[in-house]
Amino acid sequence: MIKVKLNLITLLTFISNIIFAGGISMQDKEIKLPEPILKGKISLEETIYKRRSIRHFKQGQLTLQHVSQLLWATQGITDKSRDFRAVPSAGATYPLEIYLFVGEVEGLKKGIYKYNPYSHSIIYLVEGDKRQQLCAASLFQDSVKKAQIVIVITAIFDRTTKVYGNRGIMYVHMEAGHCGQNIYLQAEALGLGTVAIGAFRDNDVKNILPVSKNEQPLYIFPVGLKQ
Numbered sequence: 001m002i003k004v005k006l007n008l009i010t011l012l013t014f015i016s017n018i019i020f021a022g023g024i025s026m027q028d029k030e031i032k033l034p035e036p037i038l039k040g041k042i043s044l045e046e047t048i049y050k051r052r053s054i055r056h057f058k059q060g061q062l063t064l065q066h067v068s069q070l071l072w073a074t075q076g077i078t079d080k081s082r083d084f085r086a087v088p089s090a091g092a093t094y095p096l097e098i099y100l101f102v103g104e105v106e107g108l109k110k111g112i113y114k115y116n117p118y119s120h121s122i123i124y125l126v127e128g129d130k131r132q133q134l135c136a137a138s139l140f141q142d143s144v145k146k147a148q149i150v151i152v153i154t155a156i157f158d159r160t161t162k163v164y165g166n167r168g169i170m171y172v173h174m175e176a177g178h179c180g181q182n183i184y185l186q187a188e189a190l191g192l193g194t195v196a197i198g199a200f201r202d203n204d205v206k207n208i209l210p211v212s213k214n215e216q217p218l219y220i221f222p223v224g225l226k227q
């Protein structure tokens with residue numbers, strides 16, 4: 001009797017794995033990023049001084065270390081005892097989610113990934129190069145399709161507004177700004193270029209991203225090799 005029960009459980013687990021993960025376990029789709037390096041080559045002051053919006057990129061590949069560093073600077077956990085992150089958040093409500101469009105990165109398939117700050121890993125969500133589509137949604141700004149990667153910041157406003165009411169809406173936008181500046185500075189410190197993209201069609205970006213109805217795209221950052 002016990003044996004039959006155990007076999008049934010094994011069978012059900014097997015079937016649910018196939019149904020919910022398309023036959024591939026989520027572990028196969030989750031890529032652990034290398035640890036961020038905490039010592040850079042230039043000072044913070046020089047990085048701030050040199051930061052500029054860069055809209056033209058040369059061809060080539062970024063590395064997994066670049067991706068690790070940039071995502072860590074965007075939302076990475078810097079205090080593991082409290083799960084506090086690289087950017088401040090009103091009441092530590094953390095309303096922001098980070099998506100990564102991969103074009104040219106050594107060892108990564110093209111497609112859309114989502115950053116998991118807790119495990120410092122990325123989860124492969126959508127196959128294929130989607131930069132062209134994102135470029136069209138961003139009013140055909142070429143920087144979006146030419147950059148090796150594109151970071152998209154979305155927000156689930158609810159997480160913050162249920163604590164702070166309408167004032168929370170403003171807080172969420174402020175937090176996206178914090179993330180954006182960190183992306184600019186981290187890119188500069190790595191010798192890469194980026195530009196803040198605020199001009200895009202919300203619904204078109206939503207249709208490209210695998211997001212829920214209550215998740216709002218706020219900011220787009222193409223990051224690539226400076227010319």
Ligand SMILES: Cc1cc2nc3c(=O)[nH]c(=O)nc-3n(C[C@H](O)[C@H](O)[C@H](O)COP(=O)(O)O)c2cc1C
Nearest residue numbers: 051052053054055138141143195196197198199200
């Ligand atoms: C909220 C916001 C939205 C922006 N949107 C765009 C954009 O859609 N496209 C673009 O090329 N630059 C965009 N920028 C970048 C600005 O044009 C740029 O910061 C400004 O020209 C100053 O140049 P600097 O960043 O090199 O100092 C945006 C900047 C901010 C802060």
